[in-house]
Amino acid sequence: MTDVVPWLETEQTPFLLIDQQRFLTNVERLQQRISALGCQLRPHLKTLRAVDAARYILPDLSSPATVSTLAEAEAFADAGYTDLLYAVGISANKLDRVRALLERGVQLHILLDSLTQAEAVISYGRQHDVVFSIFIEIDCDDHRGGLPPTSPLIGHIAQRLHRNGMTITGVMSHSGGSYSAKTTAEIVQAAEQECVAIRQAVAQIRQFGIACPILSVGSTPTAHFAEDLSQITEVRAGVYTTFDLVMYNLGVCALNDIAMSVVTTVIGHNAEKNWVLVDAGWMALSRDRGTASQHEDFGYGLVCDEGGVPLQHVCVTKVNQEHGVIALPDGRTVQEFPIGTQLRVLPNHACATAAMHQHYVVLTATGEREVWPRILGW
Numbered sequence: 001m002t003d004v005v006p007w008l009e010t011e012q013t014p015f016l017l018i019d020q021q022r023f024l025t026n027v028e029r030l031q032q033r034i035s036a037l038g039c040q041l042r043p044h045l046k047t048l049r050a051v052d053a054a055r056y057i058l059p060d061l062s063s064p065a066t067v068s069t070l071a072e073a074e075a076f077a078d079a080g081y082t083d084l085l086y087a088v089g090i091s092a093n094k095l096d097r098v099r100a101l102l103e104r105g106v107q108l109h110i111l112l113d114s115l116t117q118a119e120a121v122i123s124y125g126r127q128h129d130v131v132f133s134i135f136i137e138i139d140c141d142d143h144r145g146g147l148p149p150t151s152p153l154i155g156h157i158a159q160r161l162h163r164n165g166m167t168i169t170g171v172m173s174h175s176g177g178s179y180s181a182k183t184t185a186e187i188v189q190a191a192e193q194e195c196v197a198i199r200q201a202v203a204q205i206r207q208f209g210i211a212c213p214i215l216s217v218g219s220t221p222t223a224h225f226a227e228d229l230s231q232i233t234e235v236r237a238g239v240y241t242t243f244d245l246v247m248y249n250l251g252v253c254a255l256n257d258i259a260m261s262v263v264t265t266v267i268g269h270n271a272e273k274n275w276v277l278v279d280a281g282w283m284a285l286s287r288d289r290g291t292a293s294q295h296e297d298f299g300y301g302l303v304c305d306e307g308g309v310p311l312q313h314v315c316v317t318k319v320n321q322e323h324g325v326i327a328l329p330d331g332r333t334v335q336e337f338p339i340g341t342q343l344r345v346l347p348n349h350a351c352a353t354a355a356m357h358q359h360y361v362v363l364t365a366t367g368e369r370e371v372w373p374r375i376l377g378w
């Protein structure tokens with residue numbers, strides 16, 4: 001067992017703990033890697049969704065950032081950030097809020113992948129005299145949204161927007177498929193595939209004399225394994241700041257790089273079944289089972305001792321709303337976990353676990369306590 005920080009023992013559980021030293025190391029690691037490849041990082045701020053975290057990730061307020069909700073865009077704009085990509089396909093009912101941010105002087109880029117969205121944007125722009133800055137979404141791996149990189153629709157949509165006064169700022173893809181990689185070679189390949197897709201896509205636009213300056217790719221796995229980012233202007237990643245068990249299973253990080261855990265207390269035993277009950281159920285851990293399809297299944301999270309040292313094969317195996325059940329592996333007994341013991345649980349998927357909390361308790365690099373509020377809502 002490692003040294004326990006005294007103030008942590010008195011904190012009311014469950015709560016989400018950020019290890020700031022690990023967080024800072026993770027932030028620095030990717031920043032350096034992407035700079036060394038001659039590219040810029042546009043971090044996705046949706047994992048922690050906290051202005052206090054963003055201040056470390058992007059100390060320069062004019063740096064590009066990615067957001068997943070307009071609530072984030074508004075909060076980061078309030079904090080002084082000026083270049084934000086709202087990386088979820090736009091719907092017409094959100095354009096009033098986008099316009100309000102543009103009128104405040106924020107460069108908020110929106111994303112689309114259909115002519116229907118383009119027409120809605122053009123019509124709104126005409127009605128309200130707004131020029132929107134647009135990214136076209138490209139599908140690099142058949143994972144989610146986006147147009148195939150060789151689709152003639154890319155050029156068609158770009159021309160239609162351009163002729164109607166809109167700005168085609170970039171093309172964007174997200175290699176969500178890299179999460180299913182079985183080997184690091186597959187992640188390298190996924191990274192290459194998204195770069196190829198985005199280069200092909202931009203050519204479809206530039207053949208019509210439209211500049212389209214930004215080529216945006218990224219996910220945490222591909223950002224850590226991309227080898228050739230030529231022509232690519234920016235890389236996005238979000239979960240890299242804290243990592244999680246899915247990233248560990250993919251070989252993107254080590255267990256002791258994971259900067260997020262849920263701190264919980266042992267509240268009971270079922271000695272017959274060799275179960276330990278804790279006060280962190282799905283309300284604290286989330287229901288994410290991202291490691292279920294990977295080579296090591298960590299249930300609802302890997303359990304660590306109160307100092308944060310992982311306990312091999314000890315996982316939260318079942319969750320109710322407020323209760324977590326740790327069915328102990330052979331060789332372990334409930335007596336090793338007296339009632340009142342504090343434990344930490346590493347998350348499967350950091351974004352999902354963080355979303356269950358309204359604020360995070362931060363163990364700073366100097367052992368102090370900080371609290372980072374989370375931006376809530378959409």
Ligand SMILES: Cc1ncc(COP(=O)(O)O)c(C=O)c1O
Nearest residue numbers: 044087174219220236237238239
């Ligand atoms: C559009 C987009 N870009 C970047 C990311 C960041 O990827 P990761 O979660 O792997 O860090 C995401 C995550 O879902 C995303 O949706």
